[in-house]
Amino acid sequence: MTLSDYFEGERLLKKYGISSIRSWYVDSAEEAISKANGNPIVMKVITEKALHKSKSGLVELDLKTDQEIKSAFKSLSAKAAKLKPYKIIVQEMSKGGIEVIIGGKTDPQFGKVILLGLGGIYVEAFKDFAIRVCPINKNDASSMIDNLKSENVITYGSENRKMLEGLLLKVSDMLTHTDLKELDLNPVILRKDDYDVVDIRILK
Amino acid sequence: MPVDLKYMLNPKSVAIIGASKNPEKVGHIILQNYINSGYSGKLFAVNKDAESILGVKAYAHVGEIKEKLDLAVIAIPAPFVPAVLEECGRAGVKSTIVVTAGFEEIGQKELQEQIVSISEKYKMPMLGPNCLGVIDTRARTDTLFLPTYKLSKPGVGYVSFISQSGAVGSTILDLIAGEGFGLSKFISYGNAAYVDESDILEYLMNDEDTKVIIMYLEGIKNGKKFIEVAKKVTKKKPVVVLKGGRTSVGQQATLSHTASLAGDYQVYEGVFKQFGFTIANDLNELLYYAKVLVSEPAPSGNRVGIITNGGGAGVITTDSVGFVKTLKLAELSKKSQEILRKKMPPLVNIRIPLDLAGDAGGDRYETAVSVLKDDENVDMIIVIALFQTPGADSSVVAKLVHFKADITKPMIVISIGAEYTQVHNKMMEESGLPVYDSPLAAVNSLAELFKYYSYKNQK
Numbered sequence: 001m002t003l004s005d006y007f008e009g010e011r012l013l014k015k016y017g018i019s020s021i022r023s024w025y026v027d028s029a030e031e032a033i034s035k036a037n038g039n040p041i042v043m044k045v046i047t048e049k050a051l052h053k054s055k056s057g058l059v060e061l062d063l064k065t066d067q068e069i070k071s072a073f074k075s076l077s078a079k080a081a082k083l084k085p086y087k088i089i090v091q092e093m094s095k096g097g098i099e100v101i102i103g104g105k106t107d108p109q110f111g112k113v114i115l116l117g118l119g120g121i122y123v124e125a126f127k128d129f130a131i132r133v134c135p136i137n138k139n140d141a142s143s144m145i146d147n148l149k150s151e152n153v154i155t156y157g158s159e160n161r162k163m164l165e166g167l168l169l170k171v172s173d174m175l176t177h178t179d180l181k182e183l184d185l186n187p188v189i190l191r192k193d194d195y196d197v198v199d200i201r202i203l204k
Numbered sequence: 205m206p207v208d209l210k211y212m213l214n215p216k217s218v219a220i221i222g223a224s225k226n227p228e229k230v231g232h233i234i235l236q237n238y239i240n241s242g243y244s245g246k247l248f249a250v251n252k253d254a255e256s257i258l259g260v261k262a263y264a265h266v267g268e269i270k271e272k273l274d275l276a277v278i279a280i281p282a283p284f285v286p287a288v289l290e291e292c293g294r295a296g297v298k299s300t301i302v303v304t305a306g307f308e309e310i311g312q313k314e315l316q317e318q319i320v321s322i323s324e325k326y327k328m329p330m331l332g333p334n335c336l337g338v339i340d341t342r343a344r345t346d347t348l349f350l351p352t353y354k355l356s357k358p359g360v361g362y363v364s365f366i367s368q369s370g371a372v373g374s375t376i377l378d379l380i381a382g383e384g385f386g387l388s389k390f391i392s393y394g395n396a397a398y399v400d401e402s403d404i405l406e407y408l409m410n411d412e413d414t415k416v417i418i419m420y421l422e423g424i425k426n427g428k429k430f431i432e433v434a435k436k437v438t439k440k441k442p443v444v445v446l447k448g449g450r451t452s453v454g455q456q457a458t459l460s461h462t463a464s465l466a467g468d469y470q471v472y473e474g475v476f477k478q479f480g481f482t483i484a485n486d487l488n489e490l491l492y493y494a495k496v497l498v499s500e501p502a503p504s505g506n507r508v509g510i511i512t513n514g515g516g517a518g519v520i521t522t523d524s525v526g527f528v529k530t531l532k533l534a535e536l537s538k539k540s541q542e543i544l545r546k547k548m549p550p551l552v553n554i555r556i557p558l559d560l561a562g563d564a565g566g567d568r569y570e571t572a573v574s575v576l577k578d579d580e581n582v583d584m585i586i587v588i589a590l591f592q593t594p595g596a597d598s599s600v601v602a603k604l605v606h607f608k609a610d611i612t613k614p615m616i617v618i619s620i621g622a623e624y625t626q627v628h629n630k631m632m633e634e635s636g637l638p639v640y641d642s643p644l645a646a647v648n649s650l651a652e653l654f655k656y657y658s659y660k661n662q663k
Contacts, residue, residue: 001459051459103462107471109427115462123461131466131474133431139662140478147477182460203459 001181001203003048006089009200013185016174018167020197023091029073032090033066040064040093042198043072045079047086053199054121062093094196098154099187102168104134104175106182112175116168118150119187126150136172141165156192164190180204206410207329207403211299213389214343215274216245219266219297221288222279223249223257230303230349231279234337235260237346241357244344246271266291273297277337277347282306285333286318293326301347302333308395309334320397335394336370339377341387342413348392350374361386362415363494364408366401368393369448372420372487379491384633385498388413400425402433409437416498418444418490424472431475438480442497442656446484447472480659482652488645495638496649500614502657507534508650509582510557511572513564514590517643518557521586521618524647531651533557534582540575547571557588566599573604577611584650585615588643591625601628605635614653618646 010020026032032043045058053059057079060072073088080086099120107113110133117129130147132140142165145151155161167188175183184201218238222231231251235258238247248269249262256262263269266276266288276297278288282304292300300323307316316333323330331337337347341360355378363385367373373392380387389411391404401421408414417437424430437443450469466474476483482497484490508525510533512518525531534556536544544554548571551561558576560568569587576582589600604617616638619629629639640646 003459048459051461101461103460103466105460105463105466107427107466107468109424109468110431110471110475111428113466113471113474115466117465123465127465129465129470130477131470132478133471133475136478143477182463184460184462186461201460 004180004202004204006046006087006200009202012174012178012202013197013200016170018170018174018197020200021091021094023089025087026073026090027088029070032069032073032088035090036063036069041069042091042093043069043076044089044091045076045083045086046089047080047083049083049086091198094189094198095191097189097191097195099189100154100164101129101184101186102171102188103185104171104180104183106180114144114168114172114175116144116148118148118154123186132172134172134176136168138165138169141168141172144168154190160190160192163193163195167195206406207399209299209329209331209391209399209404209407211274212301212329212331213338213340213345213391215299215345217248217271217273218243218245218275218277218345219248219250219263219269219273220277220279221250221266221292223251223254223260223262225251225254225257229279232257233349233351234277234279234303234347237348237352240352241344241346243346245274248273266297267295269295274299276300278302279304279349282312282315282333286315286322289319289322289328289330293322293328297328299329299331301331301335301337303335303337303347303349304332305334307333307397316395316397323398330398331391332394333397334370336367336373336392338392339387339390341389348374356381358383358387360388361498362388362413363498364389364391364411364414364417366391366393366404366408366417366419366421368396368401368421368423370394372448376418376420376487376490379487383491383495384630384636384639385495388415396425400429402426402429405437405443406433409433409440414441416442416444416494418446418484418494420446420448420490422448427475431479434475434479434481438656439660442482444482444484444490444493444497445476446487446490447476480656482656489648492640492645492649493652496614496616496653497656499636499638500616500653501612502661503583503614503650503654505583506531506654507581507583508532508586508647509534509536509576509579509584510586510588511560511569511576512557512588512590513560513562513593513596514588515559517588517590517618517620518559521588521643521647522557524644527644528647528651530654531647534579537579537581540579540581543575544572561595562593563595564593564600565595565597566603568595569600570603570607573607573611573615577607577613577615583613584654585613586618586646586650587615588618589628591619591621591628598628598631601631604637605632608635608637614650616640616646616650618643
């Protein structure tokens, strides 16, 4: 299994109507500062060797000043030196919301499956998730949300629920038509009217 | 093309290959069981060294039998099975059940492939190998090689049971025999070399004598085929499934969160939920859910009315309703409250749970059920009858059974206790009124009933 390039993943998502937060690879602190253009950014290390980016200290959030960006670049580069090959990516800072994971994999018995769960750092602590076989329909998307213990935490009412159902259908469509072994969109940050896909991990 | 199992379940003529005079041999017990069940078709024994066994004429070879055979039950050592299957194929036998073990389950993959290819060559469906075979209570067929004194056999009913494992299968059969709802068909399919779980599900889906399917499985032979059948079967009738083997040993290291969460069982569970299966987590849940699904109609909603003759039991049952996300406690309509206030003694509090008090006999139950069954705010009824109380006796049973005949809402009973209680429970169960010995099990069963019909009716 090999990790796909981040931007290849971004293009794939876009093809299925799924938007993700703006991101750029950077080779230097100066480049990061220019991409930030005065806005707060996130900086992280992309490497096949670390699954838990935040747990491994490979994510720096909410970098506002040039000084913060410079020191984040320096410290992440140092940590990543042991995890070659790696790349450093900067992203717009998400406005925040509820973190979910939407994922998929190719199951040896049933083929492509899609997963929805409480996301971010809670994924493994609470293991609150639902799985369905692709392709899913509207009822399936809705029952995936119903199946979560955190149902009331991750949805803010009917409009927001509809948005999440729609997103699940798009991801199912993408999984059904794409040759991949594993997919993590984790976290996807949900708000009342919109969402940010903040991290993309595709294994082929 | 679906595999037709009618020749295995309801054969007009059967040969037991490997029938023996020795009462300890599997072939002897199978023949004995056919005779004991009152099988009325033509029965033949195949054995090289005997003229007749248990009064049944024996032949040296299946080819010597002049009758057309619907089924051959094969109970001989594994290495001899291919040659005998070949003989069956040439003789035009319509189907076979190979109870013999010693194939893929112990690494004899080639031997198993050999018997599959012979069966395919003659288009002769084969059940097994390494299985217990079948019971059909209406056709009075029984290929189980378990002596009748070892396990009770269930009466005739509308629940059919599919089991991959023979031992768990016979244990559950024994448990079903202790329930009032009875059995339609039992099919133990072992290694699923030819006929697999999807073929059996599809057959039972179209079987008029099967209203509920329960199944024990550890794995599925072909996931895509299973999904195609799963989509159809649960739209016609409920399937309760218990999956063994949930903890995966040696799960591969994964590079994503999704793959680390979505282990083999989690994917199975997702498939079961997606296609409307009722999931049992233990043997007793298979029976609890089968019982409510086979006897109760679709509920009109999720509001549960509770009638009790014990305050505490009413509270515990109300708590159980609270534990279940999908159910709600019903509130009595104004009209019901007025009628009950007039008819009940002053010590009865007119609210759900409706506590009829310890001196309640059949008449008070009759009043309560007749009001709740017509109350539009009540979708399902739980009747708690504690027979240790001063008032409860057979009059309660008589009234409840009477309602069962024409009530259009689901109604189940909670009744807990030893001998005196058990006598009454048996009377109710035999009349098709589901009885539970645990409030939580009763409430969970109604929740599964509600969930199944919500799935079935969704567009």
